Amino acid sequence: MSTDIELHGNNIIEENIAAFLQNRTEEQLANILGSIRKQMRAGASFVVAVDPSNSGMQFKEVVLKDGRTCGLVFTSFEEQMKGTKTVSTFMVNMKQLFDATLSNKDSDGLLINAYGNSFLLDRQFISLILG
Numbered sequence: 001m002s003t004d005i006e007l008h009g010n011n012i013i014e015e016n017i018a019a020f021l022q023n024r025t026e027e028q029l030a031n032i033l034g035s036i037r038k039q040m041r042a043g044a045s046f047v048v049a050v051d052p053s054n055s056g057m058q059f060k061e062v063v064l065k066d067g068r069t070c071g072l073v074f075t076s077f078e079e080q081m082k083g084t085k086t087v088s089t090f091m092v093n094m095k096q097l098f099d100a101t102l103s104n105k106d107s108d109g110l111l112i113n114a115y116g117n118s119f120l121l122d123r124q125f126i127s128l129i130l131g
Contacts, residue, residue: 006045006091010075013039017112017119032119037129040094046073046112047080048097049087060087061107068108070120071101075113082115098126 012035020028049060049072059071072087074080080089101107102123109122121129 004045004077004091006043006093007047007076009039009042009044010046014075014079014113014117018117020119021117033125033129036094036121037131040098040129043093045091045093046075046097046110047077047089048073048092049080049089052088059107062111062114064108064111064120068120068122069106070109070111071097071107072114073097073110073112079113079116082113095130098130102126102130 013032016028016032016035020032051058051060061069061071063069073092074089077089080087097110101110107123109120109126112119112121
């Protein structure tokens, strides 16, 4: 478990995603969104995958099978380490990340924990979380 204070409590998000993947109900979905909103309001962060470039750091994005483009984020460094590819990461405050995602018209959302129990936090869900 991570000792980074900005990630403390993100394990609840992981648990809610796992529960949703076992039983895809509106209640389970509400639990995920509610836990993310609670963490955001508490000032929590996500671990964000980045690609170094000549102009600085760029969010690492993946293109899903349906063509949507999403940034890669993780609830903890442990979740990020489950991947087979080493990626550069840093922590970003959830609220700032959500605002940046919504302002980027090329992004369709954020893929949380891509190497484990993953969840697509699309633009609509991000807007709901932000209120």
